[in-house]
Every structure is written in structure tokens, then in C-alpha cells.
Amino acid sequence: MELLGAIVTLIGSLFLFLGAVGIFRMPDVYNRMQAGTKATTLGSILFLIGIGVGHYECGCLGKLILLIMFIIFTNPISSNALARAAHFAGVKLTKLSVKDDLAEDGLEKGEEK
8 A cells, every 4th residue: 555655646746846847837827827726736636645545544534635625625716816816917918828718708907797
């Protein structure tokens, strides 16, 4: 079980590393936020599962599952809120962006539907 836990933890660490590389390499705030959110959510979940599987005798699997559920619910919501706030503050998209859904909906100045 320890070997399986170590492998899953290593895979989670790889996703966390790729998230950091994505934050460094992406052209604008929105792409960086997306790369960081998706990779760190999956990386954190795999890392915590690997710890729980590798050290199952400590009895902390329930706490780790609670942490995983917290990450699943809060990370995407907070990323969405930060991206909308950046958009309403006037942070520009990169020139390579194809579509701006908020501007097309008439929400470019923070207007509500």
C-alpha cells in the first residue's frame, strides 16, 4: 500500500508542478488562473489521496476526504470569482483570445443581467 500511495502522491506532485509551469508560461491572467486552478485542484486531490493510501494506519483518511471535498468545492468557485473581478476591473485578454463571453453578454462594465 505504501508503494501505491507513493505513486499517487508523485503523480499529484507532477500535476502541481505542471500547474506552476502553466502559471509561468501562459500569456494573460485568465489563462494563468485556468492553468493554476485545474492543475492544482487535481494535483492536491491526488497528493492527499496518496498520503491517505500510503499512511492508512494513521486513521486520517476521513480528514483527508473532508479536505478533498473542500478543495473540490472552493477552488473552482474562487477562481471564477477572481476571473470575473479581473474582467470587471478592466484586465485585458491576450490578443490570441478568440471569445469574450462576458463582453458579449453586455457585462463588460459590471452590469448585472
